Amino acid sequence: MIRFLANRLIAALPVLFIVSLLTFVLIYFVPGDVSAELAGPGASAADIARIRSVYGLDSPFHERLLGWYAALAQGDLGQSVLLRRSVTEAILERLPVTLSLTALALVLAIAVGVATGILAAMRVNTWVDQATMTVALAGLSLPDFWLGLVMIYLFAVQLGWLPTGGYVPLTENPVGWLRSMAMPALALALTQIGLLARMTRASMLDVLRQDFMRTARAKGLPNRVVIFKHALANVMIPVITVIGLSVGILLGGAIVIEQVFSIPGVGRLIIGGILRRDFPVIQGGLLLTATVFVLVNLAVDILYAVVDPRVRYDR
Amino acid sequence: MITRRRFHAAVAGAGAAATVVGAPAIAQKKGGEAIVAQQSPPPSLDAQTTSAQHARNITTHIWETLYARDEAGNVVPDLAEGVNISPDGMTYSFKLRKAKFHNGKDMTSADVRASMERYKKVGNSSAVLRDVVAFEAPSPDTFVMKLSKPVPSLLDGISSPRAPFAIMPEEQGGKEANKIDYIGTGPFQFAEYRPDSHVLLRRFDGYVANTAYKERDGFAGRKTAHLDSVRIRFMPEAGARAAALEAGEIHVNELIPTPAAQRLKANRNIRIHEMMPWAFQVIIMNHSQGPMQNLKFRQAIQAVLDYEEIIAIANDGLYRMTHGWQHPGGTYFAGDIGKELYNQKNVAKAKQLLAESGYRGEEIVFLGDSTIANHKGVTEVGTEQLRRLLGINVRAHIVDWPTASSMRLKPEGWHLWALGMGIEPYEGPFNVAGFFAKPQMQTHVEDPILEEAFGRLQSSPQLADRQKAMADLQRRMYDNVTAIKLGDFGIIQGARANVENFKPYRAPRMWDVWLA
Numbered sequence: 023m024i025r026f027l028a029n030r031l032i033a034a035l036p037v038l039f040i041v042s043l044l045t046f047v048l049i050y051f052v053p054g055d056v057s058a059e060l061a062g063p064g065a066s067a068a069d070i071a072r073i074r075s076v077y078g079l080d081s082p083f084h085e086r087l088l089g090w091y092a093a094l095a096q097g098d099l100g101q102s103v104l105l106r107r108s109v110t111e112a113i114l115e116r117l118p119v120t121l122s123l124t125a126l127a128l129v130l131a132i133a134v135g136v137a138t139g140i141l142a143a144m145r146v147n148t149w150v151d152q153a154t155m156t157v158a159l160a161g162l163s164l165p166d167f168w169l170g171l172v173m174i175y176l177f178a179v180q181l182g183w184l185p186t187g188g189y190v191p192l193t194e195n196p197v198g199w200l201r202s203m204a205m206p207a208l209a210l211a212l213t214q215i216g217l218l219a220r221m222t223r224a225s226m227l228d229v230l231r232q233d234f235m236r237t238a239r240a241k242g243l244p245n246r247v248v249i250f251k252h253a254l255a256n257v258m259i260p261v262i263t264v265i266g267l268s269v270g271i272l273l274g275g276a277i278v279i280e281q282v283f284s285i286p287g288v289g290r291l292i293i294g295g296i297l298r299r300d301f302p303v304i305q306g307g308l309l310l311t312a313t314v315f316v317l318v319n320l321a322v323d324i325l326y327a328v329v330d331p332r333v334r335y336d337r
Numbered sequence: 338m339i340t341r342r343r344f345h346a347a348v349a350g351a352g353a354a355a356t357v358v359g360a361p362a363i364a365q366k367k368g369g370e371a372i373v374a375q376q377s378p379p380p381s382l383d384a385q386t387t388s389a390q391h392a393r394n395i396t397t398h399i400w401e402t403l404y405a406r407d408e409a410g411n412v413v414p415d416l417a418e419g420v421n422i423s424p425d426g427m428t429y430s431f432k433l434r435k436a437k438f439h440n441g442k443d444m445t446s447a448d449v450r451a452s453m454e455r456y457k458k459v460g461n462s463s464a465v466l467r468d469v470v471a472f473e474a475p476s477p478d479t480f481v482m483k484l485s486k487p488v489p490s491l492l493d494g495i496s497s498p499r500a501p502f503a504i505m506p507e508e509q510g511g512k513e514a515n516k517i518d519y520i521g522t523g524p525f526q527f528a529e530y531r532p533d534s535h536v537l538l539r540r541f542d543g544y545v546a547n548t549a550y551k552e553r554d555g556f557a558g559r560k561t562a563h564l565d566s567v568r569i570r571f572m573p574e575a576g577a578r579a580a581a582l583e584a585g586e587i588h589v590n591e592l593i594p595t596p597a598a599q600r601l602k603a604n605r606n607i608r609i610h611e612m613m614p615w616a617f618q619v620i621i622m623n624h625s626q627g628p629m630q631n632l633k634f635r636q637a638i639q640a641v642l643d644y645e646e647i648i649a650i651a652n653d654g655l656y657r658m659t660h661g662w663q664h665p666g667g668t669y670f671a672g673d674i675g676k677e678l679y680n681q682k683n684v685a686k687a688k689q690l691l692a693e694s695g696y697r698g699e700e701i702v703f704l705g706d707s708t709i710a711n712h713k714g715v716t717e718v719g720t721e722q723l724r725r726l727l728g729i730n731v732r733a734h735i736v737d738w739p740t741a742s743s744m745r746l747k748p749e750g751w752h753l754w755a756l757g758m759g760i761e762p763y764e765g766p767f768n769v770a771g772f773f774a775k776p777q778m779q780t781h782v783e784d785p786i787l788e789e790a791f792g793r794l795q796s797s798p799q800l801a802d803r804q805k806a807m808a809d810l811q812r813r814m815y816d817n818v819t820a821i822k823l824g825d826f827g828i829i830q831g832a833r834a835n836v837e838n839f840k841p842y843r844a845p846r847m848w849d850v851w852l853a
Contacts, residue, residue, distance in 0.1 A: 058743055060380050060381060066778070106516075116533070187572060187581065284534075284573065297737065
């Protein structure tokens, strides 16, 4: 297993290198830089040139590229012009926000999605199946930003139960944190709940038709044991794959949700960086996102071995 | 020519309460925290280095300037008691009033000198100080600027809130752009900045108010901080900002879309404030490319467009039709000059001009950005009109703001550019005219007639001569189709009903405001 992990991590390095290079090149050739944000619309070309010079944005491509990799080799993602701090510091400030939002949404998606899928499969072709799958399809179809705005209007403006947005750190006030995270996490999770419910239902129906399930029932095992011990273990392989994909989708979705709910997370950092051409922030943020994707894929592979005894990585 | 806006009638019906907020009928109350929501975080909190509105909203609470603008935009003293200008117009001697920095230190001329020297190096509008050859501090309460030639616009320049000529402690003077400590003399002091979340300002109890005034007056006047703190939250989503105001989570919303304002005006807990005019809506003309080099082609565009349709759609009906390149009622307003060429909607004339121009179907790129809604609206509607009414081969090229802002600096790649000019007309004539003269020269082609008039505007010692220069500039801008001014548009702000004495201005001022 250790060798497998080492190989996978080494194999990830070229991926991260290509991501970082592509990011750098694309950003370099996109028109505009942070000087436009600082100078304002009335600025002349001379004003822009002066600001570019102050912040070293007028250096040649190769100098900036080499500088970026030289710093990266030392674990330095650069300095944000606009945030007055290192990109690493900016990301570390926001990472707990985005990860906790994604984690909460993932827990919700797995708990509700898998349970709903199992329920629908066990009550296949009944009104329960029809109703849950219709709701799941609706959840899958509705855009999360729209859901977010509807939730704000309903739960914050009309009912006054939850805040319209903002973020309360968990360490400062756990109840405040949960209140600030409830709507964003739910808005983010709904799409994945629909996806997981439909996936779990399909996998469960497939497994329930297998011979070993018939054998288990013929042995007189209680339905609970048949479902949760024998069926679920087999259902989990494809479901884990979907969960792995969901983490990526949730991280991507968090970018939009953070905008809607004014949450200072990594997504908003990257969007702000793009809109204001804060190059080090974009480069660092995208590199971090790529790293998270690589690690999530690795975690999914490890989970396969945990839930399926047939999967071994040490041979 | 001023027409009533559709929105104005609706707001008027919402009740007079919104328009008499300035009258402090209720006793002033100290304490509490007011939360102001704005769309974006500031690009920098170093007031001298950025002209961004979202920075100005915050920095004008922290820093003050020698001269500032009053409620009507006139130049008035703030940290200076006054100025003595030598007969040759080349020496400005400022007498300083008493003021205290947030670090407890009294302000002296040494601080002012260091601040101005820093501005000349890193300031966003450092061109204002281009002809200043020396900054001197002959006594603690006297600051002197010596110029190489008379610059009648100097006080206009240093009093502008565009990128404020903020006075900071001497020890900050040597610091690079964006690397200062946020210490000013303003009624609120910097407490905390959480990027993408908020900036927190606390009342500065040591604030020394300007006793030359009786009350708040623009960015100047006698300022009093009643609130314990002001929290400026960054909320990018307009719907979420409106909802937060409705739910009472924020006290002031700096920008409410017109449709949301229509809904909120019925809410008794919210006061809707319309600020008209906020900015000019303009189409910048690039004179350097293809058919745009031909005056008759530009005149054809000027003649055919339905300005009112464009500005109305782009701004959800919150606009007024004015032709002047200065606001009506201002010192430099040039009367009816150019009015006959404004909003002509004359298709026949335009077709004739187009034929005379020899236009052969070359592609015209109408540059706009999707970051600012009215820019996008002008680009889309303008493109459609030019295609439909005149058959011009126009392509709307809508990108994000940094891209558009970068593209327009080069002469190639665009012909028309949609823009809102907000702070320039507020500042007066110098930056409006300067926007089209060298070195900014948005047209990318030097116009000797415009340059000559701009030179007179900048250098004439007599006001009447400068007014004449501005009138000549306006004439030239219409005759040469330097740019098309579609009209003025407004913005809508909202405040909770318990926010007393709030009055919209170029930034949401939270001094002299209290919570009932």
